[in-house]
Amino acid sequence: MSNYRFIVRKAAVLGAGVMGAQIAAHLVNANIETLLFELSTEESGDPSALATKAIEKLKKLEPAPLSVASKAACIQPANYDQHLGLLTDCDLVIEAIAERMDWKTDLYTKVAPHLGPHTIFASNTSGLSINQLAQAFPEELRHHFCGIHFFNPPRYMHLVEMIPCKESDAGILDNLEAFLVTYLGKGVIRAKDTPNFIANRVGVFSMLAIMHHAKEFGLGFDLVDKLTGPLIGRPKSATFRTADIVGLDILAYVINTMHKALSDDPWHRYYVIPNWLQTLIDQGALGQKSGKGVYRKVNKEIQVLDLATNTYHLSESTLDSEVESLLKQKNPVEKFAALRLSEHPQAQFLWAIHRDLFHYCAFHLSSIADNARDLDLAIRWGFGWNQGPFEIWQTAGWNQITAWINEDIAAGKSMSNIPLPTWVQEVGQNAAPEVHTAQGSYAPANHAMQPRSTLPVYRRQAFPDHLAGEERVYGETIFETDAIRMWHTGDEIAIVSFKSKMHTIDIEVLNGLQRAIEEAERHWRALVIWQTEPPFSAGANLQKATEKPKSEEPPSAFDQFVKKVKKTAQSTILQAARSLDLADALMAGKLAEVETLITRFQQLSQHLRYCMIPTVAAVDGLALGGGCEFVMHCDRTVATLESYIGLVEAGVGLLPAGGGCKELALRAARNAIDDDPFPQLKHYFQTVAMAQLGKSAEEAKKLGYLLPADPIIMNRFELLYTAKTQALALTQSGYRPPLMPRGIPVVGSTGIATLKGTLVNMLEGHFISEHDYLIASKIAYVMCGGDLTPGSLVDEEWFLKLERKAFIELLATEKTQARIAHTLKTGKPLRN
Structure with a gap:
């Protein structure tokens, strides 16, 4: 492989659902000829009608997955019965069918004989085991296999998690990362083969912690969204609106995956689908795609679900003015100190969701990510936060936040009574207690600061996306x-x-x-x-x-x-x-x-x-x-x-x-x-x-x-x-200006x-x-x-x-x- 130059001349996407079709759209945005596969059908006499419909739908979606609508014509519809032979000419094949292990492995067995000798095959799974999926391939093909998890919508979301299996060839992974970075414009994070990888694991836990504490403090959906949006450096869609956009059924699926796969997790008892969420799903209220979920739109009015009456009404919740003033403080140390000391339920809620997020990330860092940088960037790029959890912790005062977390664990206030890992205290003993420094970010495997990747592709980034604690001097x-x-x-x-x-x-x-x-x-x-x-x-x-x-x-x-x-x-x-x-x-x-x-x-x-x-x-x-x-x-x-x-x-x-x-x-x-x-x-x-x-x-x-x-x-x-x-x-x-x-x-x-x-x-x-x-x-x-x-x-x-x-x-x-x-x-x- 060392003498083989990896070039993606042609690609294929298996699965013409929402994600598959939009991944195909972004490939043609990058001027890559792309095949879009779906099951064959006898509809209209066109066996590839399902793929054709998905391509046509791309022209109508908002935000637009295509850079220009005319590029839809560059996606070729295909079906598994007639066109598998076309995969031989594809340099990259991305599987994006439903999150069913049995369906995926059956498809792998079917397509394996048709893959070219240099084809990279990648699964867009959001959380299934990459090593388990790899077993469906003959051993020699496993070297060309890995996971690449795009976030929705693929054109706009910067994050792609790349997850190798045990047999993945290191050179292939480097080539694929370079392709994703330059040609698809992505921020690549190499994740470990753990349930839901990095971003969904941490992001969904954050949503579960918010749901838990919202119930504890008696806060409604709309008030929680006012508290957990731009005021704390997160997107305007905040928490429950984000759930509606993603799809309540998708959220429930990810929660269920965590429940089944993480039985030994200290926070396992929180990996359950709330009753209200299951009720909405059972009613077909799946969020934005079904017209209603936590929110619904009636004419031009946005209404929110009231759990007490099980009816929708206009938002009537208001932020406490003092809490809002606290959140607008520019000094994060003073801000968190004020939230911690405040007796107002809204402030206590905000401290609690951050405390448990910090606790969770610290405990799980060594098992889900190589370093603190990868975790923070995954959350920023995948969920749109201004700062990742460790960045927030660091800027708010590492040792003071650590002390408060320990106090709350001892007092039984935190969601888990598991102690903070020892590395948190070790970082606090440094002259400058930081997980992100000019030298790199903390890596628990060797208790050292790990610098950024030295892959040649990153030489093109003179000023990459920087983290709190990193030096940034513009020339x-x-x-x-x-x-x-x-x-x-x-x-x-x-x-x-x-x-x-x-x-x-x-x-x-x-x-x-x-x-x-x-x-x-x-x-x-x-x-x-x-x-x-x-x-x-x-x-x-x-x-x-x-x-x-x-x-x-x-x-x-x-x-x-x-x-x-x-x-x-x-x-x-x-x-x-x-x-x-x-x-x-x-x-x-x-x-x-x-x-x-x-x-x-x-x-x-x-x-x-x-x-x-x-x-x-x-x-x-x-x-x-x-x-x-x-x-x-x-x-x-x-x-x-x-x-x-x-x-x-x-x-x-x-x-x-x-x-x-x-x-x-x-x-x-x-x-x-x-x-x-x-x-x-x-x-x-x-x-x-x-x-x-x-x-x-x-x-x-x-x-x-x-x-x-x-x-x-x-x-x-x-x-x-x-x-x-x-x-x-x-x-x-020999430049000369035009005449x-x-x-x-x-x-x-x-x-x-x-x-x-x-x-x-x-x-x-x-x-x-x-x-x-x-x-x-x-x-x-x-x-x-x-x-x-x-x-x-x-x-x-x-x-x-x-x-x-x-x-x-x-x-x-x-x-x-x-x-x-x-x-x-x-x-x-x-x-x-």
Whole structure:
């Protein structure tokens, strides 16, 4: 195997259920030809109809499992009766059928004769024994067998647990891990062959502990979810909403697996399905997939189950204000001390669920994971927590938390009376009592700090997902302001990162970026724009250009309300309004200052395009409005698949004015078919007028925000590496900036008339409002180059002037101002 280069040219997924079909979808997201197998049927005369239906369903699921819906055509439906011979050509086969040992082993026996000599076969089981499953294969095939447990939904969840069997070849495991990391974008944790592995074992115990203590303290489902969500660093779905999303039957299955397989576990008596949960399952109330579970949706109302009356009602529970205040403390040591000392049931509940989680993880660490890092990352990546259990414990004060756990064990308050393992005390005796350090994370097998993996694939991650206690230094500073930092990692590529909230773009960012470009031109070979954390940029922020002097009266109630709403709003259209941050500007009436800032923005966009060194945008997460325009003006963009890119200004009554309209008009002219740019321009016009957002980097490329040559990568932790590689390739090819176009043919008055004709029909059909018509007409006017004779030649500055003028004209209208204010207030667009 040492001389065999592992490449996945073709893959197969066995089982077209929810997980199997979505794993197949993510494989084609990575441009891997994929077969999807399911049982044969005589339905419609197509033996592969079940697989075909599953593929079609992928196009309708939300969140979308496919990066673009058209990729569904790249999944080939297959059945076990006709197509097993196709497995011979597959480099990777993933089994994802129902969690039945007998069904899985029967299938393995059936497919084994058809596997190629280098095929890796992996089971997506969520908790069955990998060693027991391996026995269904001949001994020589067991070297190619392991478990790879994806989390749902596979496209979005970062975690994959990889579980070897005793005979798994070490080289094969290394190859598979490298494939999963780079090509599927996953965080791989090697787990031991124990029931439910790491994430589900710890995550489900945490849910059971919450259920137990909720009953003990008399807390309802909705109150528990308010307590166990973002306030303690966990997802908004918290506990019971998460159970509904996963499926109550799936949760019950995992609990039952733990009950059967872990009879000697000190917490075994808690591995039981609560009566209320079994009742819901018996009634067919399985959660989100059946329409109701712990929660149900009636029209637009979310109702919660009341166990006392066995009926659903609107949530009436409230958090105690003092407890909520405790949870918002930034110092974790003080926070946990306050929770521990508080006599309020909500605070006692929160201390109890953390105490028992810490106790459980400490006791089981040596049996389920190689080190504390693997356990913490598994929970973060698989359950979406901000920190893993050991991280929380460490930041809250290792020795103090340990002492309190010991006190509660002695007093009979904990869920188990088993003592903490001795390693916990040993860690506490260190000069710095930490399980995560710069040298590595605690590994109980040798009582030492175990460094991160040295596999070559991880050399691509200069800054991997870091844990509390690990040092994180982002290179050496070149210069730094309040708005940006320019730095390097010891090579010839300069990096610039924004420091503003949501990496919005204000005058300080513009000035800092201008200085960075000039510095890079003098002393560096290329410039990469990369943020140390997503998003790339939520767009332009006009706040500072239009702030009232500090000597004026305090902010009005409206100002304060806008600020509050802006902090909590989540919708894309609200992000557009927040990124523009126009509320103060409108009230101050400083449109001239806004126009000055827009001019500055356009100049900076042009400098990105025409400076003497290559510029590369490294995009992860949102790149909206002005952030998108920066992306469009760099020589190259490297984007993660989960990048959400778009010119969304029309959603709040405006148009792109940082060079976005100009750039799309220029691209339409360059890509003209038979010297006619209008067909391409029409596509771009619709994109801008409808404020279309690319909900993946693939969609962004389809919409025209990214160029065909822009690479899309799967793993966000490889983004900087790939961006620097692209920058270096440009420099080594003798980079020169593009020549500034002097004669850009415009579509002119004919194009404007054609687009307006479509808009008139939409207006008369009541599909758009009069203000929608005005906004779209302005966009058409700018992108078509104004009221000129078709084919007239203009330069880029012509388009930029049109952008500025149209932006200010729209900003001055009462209806655009009303749209911005309404969006900021409600988080929803206003059609006026």
